Structures are given as structure tokens and as C-alpha cells.
């Protein structure tokens with residue numbers, strides 16, 4: 001990729017944001033807007049922070065700022081400097097507080113639908129295979145391939161999880177990730193599991209870059225996988241279907257692939273193992289990477305010698321590969337485990353995931369030309385996550401509330417509630433941190449702690465086990481936009497309009 005004015009402009013903005021580190025208040029002008037903000041985009045990148053509600057963005061901003069030695073409140077995550085922002089109504093057609101399958105369908109197809117279904121119309125009952133077969137909605141991943149674009153999917157969850165699946169699959173049940181939970185009767189009717197759909201996706205020659213977790217959904221038991229129906233090695237079948245296909249499983253392999261893509265960059269180790277240059281390939285390279293058996297490891301739990309790439313590394317590699325297509329690309333990048341950290345009642349986990357998500361956005365902005373690319377950042381839904389009490393300025397965001405005294409100076413000790421017990425700034429309306437039938441103890445704090453909540457909710461997973469997870473929240477989420485077509489981002493909008501914004505940016509709203 002060549003240097004261009006859009007990239008340079010954004011780099012200058014990045015520097016000014018970095019310089020804010022010592023300032024209390026930003027007096028910076030808004031970021032320079034590319035002149036082509038209303039034109040046609042060659043590329044669209046949609047970043048979805050799964051469960052990244054507004055309170056999560058605020059807490060992550062403080063968390064990130066404090067990790068840089070600041071008080072934190074004045075800090076900005078990179079996407080908070082985008083020139084266009086909207087609020088997004090996330091409800092599903094049958095649910096006030098949504099799930100990720102219904103919300104991802106809204107963004108990928110332009111139609112809201114029921115919770116739990118992927119790219120299936122709202123009339124279809126969840127898990128009804130027969131009804132679903134003639135009510136399939138066409139996702140942007142298919143539309144983009146049909147129109148000659150390359151398509152990429154990057155996530156920290158299993159590649160078959162609801163949000164990534166919405167780019168390429170159809171299913172009346174989000175949990176049909178492999179054939180493990182897909183009933184034989186539904187399979188006989190023609191419903192296919194999501195891993196199978198991913199590897200057999202053949203529109204425009206197949207998906208171009210697919211990076212994430214969830215290896216077990218592609219293999220049968222003899223290969224330590226979850227599949228039960230006799231298709232024991234979908235990865236081998238995917239490789240055999242094209243000589244231009246590469247399968248990788250480690251961070252080093254991803255780095256080597258990227259180095260081969262960019263002649264000027266070489267990995268630190270094992271340069272002798274570089275693959276042949278891409279020009280030797282008969283057609284554009286397609287890459288499938290599964291870096292973990294299930295979801296990728298939480299940032300909070302990764303060992304220093306992890307073999308899993310970061311979300312930023314996967315995003316950068318995907319853009320390098322996709323940018324090879326002169327016709328442009330559509331890329332969906334999900335920070336998928338923000339949601340899981342919250343479900344576990346662990347804000348420290350969720351905030352580390354949000355920080356990694358912001359780094360991925362930053363990496364993308366360093367690579368793309370905003371004169372020809374639309375970059376959107378949003379969440380699919382919120383969580384019941386609050387920032388509460390009256391903590392002093394700069395109070396550690398994961399800590400106990402310390403209030404000011406009557407003079408406005410910090411008190412020497414943590415504040416206590418009506419029972420004399422200290423409390424944390426961060427907390428949840430429900431989830432595993434709820435205390436039932438006993439006095440509330442002094443709370444634990446820190447990255448790995450389960451934070452306190454009110455209601456001990458419980459539900460059933462598809463395997464029948466009990467799930468005490470904290471729940472999603474129903475308030476609006478934010479949408480941030482920069483680049484070509486981002487001037488359409490504004491106001492309070494229905495979530496399915498995000499699809500319209502992307503289609504319009506590509507210049508495909510002409511009815512053909």
C-alpha cells in the first residue's frame with residue numbers, strides 16, 4: 001500500500017491524542033475530516049465491540065488512561081475522536097433487551113429479527129429449520145462477494161459464534177455452531193451447522209480472510225473436536241477445495257504470513273521459514289486461522305509466551321491481505337470477549353478486552369486510506385454495568401469508592417454504605433456477584449475479581465447446564481464513524497440502519 005494524504009492526516013491526529021496524556025482538558029480541534037466523506041467507499045470496516053455499552057466505553061477510557069499514568073477521565077479511546085457519532089436502538093423484534101445473533105443480523109442484513117437466529121427473518125420461530133429455509137436474509141458478506149469485493153472476518157470468539165457467523169451464515173439457532181447440537185431431523189430437512197457453512201461458503205470463490213478461535217467446531221472427536229456427524233475434518237476439506245488456501249494456528253504463522261505480504265517487514269524469528277511470495281499464487285490467497293480450541297484466551301489470562309495473536313495483530317494481517325484486492329473489501333472485526341468478561345461479572349476482564357479492541361481500531365487507522373475507506377465502530381448491545389458512587393477524580397476505576405470530604409478534598413478512607421461496608425465504583429444490576437440471603441461482605445477488587453451485583457439471575461444453556469451469567473442491557477449503544485460515507489452517522493437510529501450506511505458508502509443503494 002502506498003502512502004496517502006488520508007493516512008497522514010490521521011497519523012497527525014493520533015500524535016495529538018497521545019500528547020493529551022498530561023492534559024486535564026482537551027482543547028484540540030475535531031479531527032480533520034477526509035474530503036471524500038460523502039463519496040463512494042472502496043472498503044468498509046465494521047468494528048463490533050460485543051457488549052461494549054456506553055458505560056463500558058467510559059470505564060475503558062478511564063482504565064486505559066490510568067494505565068498510561070493519567071487520572072483517566074479526560075482520556076479518549078481512539079474511536080472517541082471520530083467526527084461522527086450516533087446512538088443506536090438495539091432491541092430485537094421479539095425482545096426488549098437483545099442478544100448478539102439478532103443484533104448482528106440487523107447490522108449485516110438491514111433487517112431486525114428475533115433473538116437467537118442468524119440471518120433469518122423475524123417471522124420464523126427460533127430453532128424451526130423448516131420455516132427458516134425460505135426466510136433467509138442475505139448478509140453483507142454475501143452481497144460484497146457477489147459484487148467482487150474481498151471479505152474478511154476477525155474475532156476473538158469462536159468463528160462460529162453469533163457475531164462472526166452473521167457475516168456468512170444462516171441459522172434458526174445460534175448454538176448450531178457445529179453439528180453437536182443440530183438435531184438429526186433438522187439436518188435431514190436441510191439445515192447446516194455454522195462451521196460447515198463457513199468452510200463451504202463459495203460465493204465469489206469463498207471467504208478471503210477468517211481469523212479467530214473455535215477450532216473444535218471444525219473437527220470430530222478423533223481430532224479433539226465437537227463434531228459428531230461424520231464430517232471429522234472440515235479444515236482439510238476447505239484446504240482441498242482451493243490451491244490458494246492457507247490454514248494457520250499460531251501467532252508466529254500469522255506474523256510470517258504478514259511478512260511475506262509486505263516485503264519490507266520481516267518477523268523477528270525463523271525468517272528461513274517464510275512462505276513463497278504471494279505473486280507465485282495462481283489466485284489471491286485465502287487464509288483461515290483458528291488460534292484456540294474454543295474462544296480465544298482472555299487478555300487477562302494470556303501467558304507471555306502465548307501462541308495466540310492479539311486482536312490488533314489479526315486486524316492488521318487481515319487488512320494487509322484484503323488490501324491486495326483492487327476492488328476493495330468488507331471486513332468485520334469483533335472484540336468478542338468484552339461481552340464474556342461482563343457475563344462473568346469481571347469488569348477487569350471486560351476492560352482489558354475493550355482496551356485491546358481500541359488498539360485494533362488504532363492499528364486499522366494506521367493502515368487504511370480514509371479517502372477510500374469507511375470505518376465504523378459500534379457495539380451490538382450493552383450490559384447492566386454501572387459506574388456509581390461519588391469517587392474522587394482519578395480514583396482507581398477497579399477500586400473501592402473513595403469520596404471527597406466536605407471541602408472537596410479526598411477522604412483518607414473508603415466510603416461505606418448504610419451497613420458500614422465499603423463498595424466498588426463498578427458493579428452490575430445482576431450476575432454472579434449477587435449475594436443472596438446474607439449480609440453483603442466487603443467487596444473484592446482487581447482485574448480478576450467478580451464484582452458485586454443485585455439479582456442472582458439464572459438461565460439454562462443448550463447443554464442443559466445452569467448459567468448464572470450477568471445479562472445484557474437494553475439501553476442504546478454508540479456508533480462512531482470516520483472516512484467515506486461517515487457523514488451518514490448521526491442522530492438516534494435503529495440498529496439495522498448501520499447496514500444501510502455501509503451499503504450506501506459502497507454506492508449500492510441504487511436498487512440494482
Ligand SMILES: [Zn+2]
Pocket residue numbers: 051100339340343472
Ligand atoms: Zn452476551
